[in-house]
Amino acid sequence: MKITIIGGSQGTGAELARLASAAGHEVTVLSRSGSAPAGARSITGSATDPASAAAAVTGADAVVVTVGGAKGVRHQRAAVTAEIVTAMEQAGVRRLVVQSSLGAGDSARQLPGVLRWITPLLLASPLADHNAQEAAVMSSGLDWTIVRPTGLTRKPSTGAWTALEVGQPGTLRGTITRADLAAYLLQVVQDPSTIGAAIGISNS
Template sequence: MKITIIGGSTGTGAQLASLAHDAGHTVTVVSRSGRAPAGVRAITGNATDPAVASEAVVGADAVVVTVGGAKGIAHQRAAVTRTVVDAMQEAGVRRLLVQSSLGAGDSGSQLPGVLGLITRVVLAKPLADHNAQEAAVTGSGLDWTLVRPTGLTDKAPAGTWQAHQVGDGGKLRGSIARGDLAACMLGILTDDSTIGKAFGVSN
């Protein structure tokens, strides 16, 4: 599979790029820094630029968005995602996987006790960005999946995780190792039963 990762120079995106490459996939990473794991094609640029997004997605079998916020820029995640969606629609690329955050949409209900309320208050601004991002995804008409991780850590991967949809009764813990989230996302890319669904994910 040819996989393009938008925002894959560090964090979860970089770990996903490495896992996908090691699994035999052809991987392209787009970032402003131009950094990428060994063996992975790198495109340097801002994915809010339609030309950069177009170059990145043409020929891909799947596109993953793992971008974070940008200092001083409101709704950076949403802006990147909208540009990528437009490029995918233009190029005829269908499969889209986007990393959002638990607390976006109605997913705060998946957190135990008062943690959901605290999350919505403390992370109000980034969650507003994620809500706009998710709206761009769910309205895209593409074959999308959303993952909403709890707090991300750099701990060693446990090799296991929980993934729940809102309404299935599952509660999630407070964190997940980036390596486990990356492994979860790689599995989702090859599982068509996840299309059109949003999953809260934690260890």
């Protein structure tokens, strides 16, 4: 499978690139730094630049967006995602998986205990960015899945997580390792049953 990762030079995106390459997938990483894990093809550029976005997604079977915010840039995640959606539509690439955050949309109810109330207050600005990001995804005609992790950690993989759509019984815990989130993203990108779903995830 040809997988393009937007923001794959570090963090969850880099974890995903390593896992996907090790599993035999053909991985392309678009980042401003131009760095990528071993085994992945690197494209240097900004994902908000139409030419860079087009070069990254053309020919892909699936695109995964894992970008974070940018200092001093309002709604960076939303701007990147909107440009990638446009590039995918123009290139005829349909499968899109986007890393958002638990608390976006109507997902705060999935948070445990007091986090349900304080997260929307403490993370108001990034959640507003994620809300705009999710709106761009949901209004597209693509085969999309949104994954909403809880707080990210750099701890080793546990191999165990809980993934829930809003409305499913249960709540999530407060954190998930980047390695486990990357493993789940790799599962989702290959699973057509997740198309059209927004899924919260934490370690079990």
